[in-house]
Amino acid sequence: xxxxTWLLDPYSVDIVAxxxxxxxxxxxxxxxxxxxxxxxxxxxxxxxxxTGSTNVVISTSGIAGDNLGAGDIxxxxxxxxxxxxxxxxxxxxxxxxxxxxAITSTSGALNLDLVAxxxxxxxxxxxxxxxxxxxxxxxxxxxxxxxxxxSGSAISLATIRGTAxxxxxxxxxxxxxxxxxxxxxxxxxxxxxxxxxAVNGLNLDGGTxx
Numbered sequence: 001x002x003x004x005t006w007l008l009d010p011y012s013v014d015i016v017a018x019x020x021x022x023x024x025x026x027x028x029x030x031x032x033x034x035x036x037x038x039x040x041x042x043x044x045x046x047x048x049x050x051t052g053s054t055n056v057v058i059s060t061s062g063i064a065g066d067n068l069g070a071g072d073i074x075x076x077x078x079x080x081x082x083x084x085x086x087x088x089x090x091x092x093x094x095x096x097x098x099x100x101x102a103i104t105s106t107s108g109a110l111n112l113d114l115v116a117x118x119x120x121x122x123x124x125x126x127x128x129x130x131x132x133x134x135x136x137x138x139x140x141x142x143x144x145x146x147x148x149x150x151s152g153s154a155i156s157l158a159t160i161r162g163t164a165x166x167x168x169x170x171x172x173x174x175x176x177x178x179x180x181x182x183x184x185x186x187x188x189x190x191x192x193x194x195x196x197x198a199v200n201g202l203n204l205d206g207g208t209x210x
Contacts, residue, residue, distance in 0.1 A: 017077035050087035182207025
């Protein structure tokens with residue numbers, strides 16, 4: 001429960017509602033090669049215990065052809081911060097980052113660092129799949145990642161930024177941004193068949209909206 005950094009470094013990882021593999025010792029997660037599962041409640045507890053400097057870091061690696069996992073990170077169960085001060089969750093994947101369940105905070109800003117293709121090998125992407133992300137004033141930092149909002153996805157109470165990042169509303173999809181700021185280093189694209197709904201203001205602070 002102390003503030004600090006947790007480093008989880010398997011080949012692929014799925015954040016799940018029940019079960020999980022590996023061991024936790026001195027704020028580090030140990031896992032063998034292959035796909036691993038981590039119980040979301042363990043991550044939630046760490047974020048809730050934050051005194052203002054907690055960082056939970058989940059990173060994956062992988063080597064082409066090793067058959068030990070693709071190096072993906074998949075959020076399959078809700079991550080919910082309900083107490084404590086601000087904290088940061090970093091998901092850094094050798095391949096894709098798939099946000100398939102809600103990520104929310106109701107106590108203290110929750111910052112998300114979402115990094116796909118972290119080693120510039122696989123060309124992975126960050127995908128938001130019909131989920132809600134609400135960060136209570138936190139920041140989503142995409143770095144240099146390419147991210148996509150599928151239909152039904154909604155991001156609120158957050159600043160989205162990067163260093164050379166791209167955020168697309170997927171073709172034929174409708175996504176919602178509520179009380180969101182598009183910050184530096186981010187290009188947001190909405191094509192002719194997509195719809196972006198802005199609620200409670202959409203602010204441009206160094207970001208670009210096409």
